[in-house]
Amino acid sequence: MAQMNMVQAINDALRFEMQRDDRVVVLGEDVGKVGGVFRVTAGLFDAFGEDRVIDTPLSEGGIIGTAVGMALYGMRPVPEIQFSDFIFPAYDQIVSEIAKYRYRSGGQYGCPVVIRTPVGGGIRGGHYHSQSPESQFIHVAGLKVVCPATPEDAKGLLLASIRDEDPVMFFEPKRIYRAARGEVPEGDFTVEIGKARVVREGDHVTVITYGAMLYEALDAAAKAEAEGVDCEVIDLRTLWPLDVDAIVASVEKTGRVVVVHEAPKSCGLAAEIVALINEKAFLRLEAPPRRVTGFDTPFPYTLEMEYLPLSHRILPALVETARF
């Protein structure tokens, strides 16, 4: 085990897998000589050379479109989109091509591309460096969507994603790139896609979240404890396919649930989770499910800490849900 932050853990995963599997290539804007805008790919260019750590032209559609061809040929491309806010020029390639290739070819082809991209706010980056578009990749059939919250999960999930036969959207919560630190297993290590983790056990209220908001939820849960509310906090880790069993098991225990995410409220992942709970655990509910999320506005610059569902917004929802 080694102490790492999330940037180091992702770098470690890429380095490990590129050594293990020569089909893996990294491509994107300034991922090579510069090592990426967040330094996630630092040192890989020197270690693996320009054919495997590729500085591309500034075109998201070109990066993702050529990665499709690489995957069809049998490579394992891991393109980086510098900020998920800039992913939309590649949206057609992702939702119409990558997500559909296996299906429309009758299973003859797979398209195992892992798209790494920083996500979320809280870095004073304004609208175009702060959004959380993950649900826009869930609503189109054919993509797995992952968002780790710890360095350990970042490494384990990235290795699992690169080895997956299907395409994976790998969202990296940039606000905790360096703030989240922890022990990370050395060498080969995977975390299964599709499995949530109970980060804190509790009996009164289930809190379901992921990414950078895990730490806000844990902070709120600690404060709720002082008010006599015992929270169970679940880190989804994989956003699609959801770990429905873990969600239902916890809600059946507590009967009360609050879902927290940065992304806008309407048609966000929390809406789907609440609908699933209504379908599968309705008779166990003791209180209306609550959502604490970003707002249905563009992501604001100056008021970003008002936009984010931070601990002080989560805490009252926990207490009110517990006492309903």
Added chain:
Amino acid sequence: MTTATRTQDDQGTTTRGADEAMRQDVVRVLSADGELVSDAPELDEALVVELYRAMSRARACDSRAAALREEGRIGAYLGAPGEEATTIGSALALRDDDWVFPGLREHTVSLARGASVETFFHHLFGNALDPAKGRQMPGGFTARSLRIASASAPIGTQLTHAVGLAWAARIRKDDVVALAHFGERATSSGPFHDAMNFAGVFKTPAVLLCRNTGWPQASSSETLTDTFAEKGIAYGVPGVRCDGNDPLAVLRVVEHAVARAARGEGATLIEALAHPLDGPEGERLDPLVRLRNYLGLRGRWSDEAQAELDQSLRHEIEAAVLAASAAPAPPRTTMFDDVFATLPGHLRDQRDA
């Protein structure tokens, strides 16, 4: 090979027509009457006969498919009669290890790469024997074993795929070239720019074959340049023009581009000037007629051979249509397969509900 540039002669030219294909910078091998133009090299006549047969099969299957559409027996179908010179001529210029990225109009390329006529019609009917399991409208014929990619309806997306695959092959040091088919209107799309730029920067062994059927009428709404080939200049990718109704010109130009790519010299943009069959010059420039005239002049084709070919194609196609129309639709449960490599819980629930 010539790189298309705006020449003095072009200045002020406002009308285009059949003369366009006579321009010096447009590669031609056959005259409209099927005569060889003077500088043509020796041709492998057995290959030319094979090309003629393959084009005839493509035309016959395409016509039958269009009729099936008219009868309402298959879904939306984009026929491409008269485009066999580009679709089939380019296919025969490729080597077995090379890849094809067709659009929805070029699916007859599958017949030239070894797909059976019966399988072709199974696809058109979208039945349980369709290699793509009925997931795509007619034209999405996919065959990984023949190195044919899966076409989609968004315009131009396959261009970056071809460039990416060629790039991967180069990284792996494999002698493999990827060819993408597209129409001239795709040159306005974002992926055309992406593909050309990446192909130029990374010298990928790709061939981008633009079938220009829009000229002379439609081009002006698509571009201000005189040619589509000259768009390559901005990307450092040579642009070559050829007569797109001349299968031997397409064959030669694509062969040159493939050889160039295989030598590590990078991608080529080809603009094939193709008259649609239903256009004013279409019948006179029909690539099948031109090739038949060529073969006839050399004693390699006869009315008897034609009658025999027509009859065998008719039988083969009718048998295929019978088989395809009799085959069952894919079972309902297959709708949930292949979304992912393994069926996740939510799809299992939806399938079994």
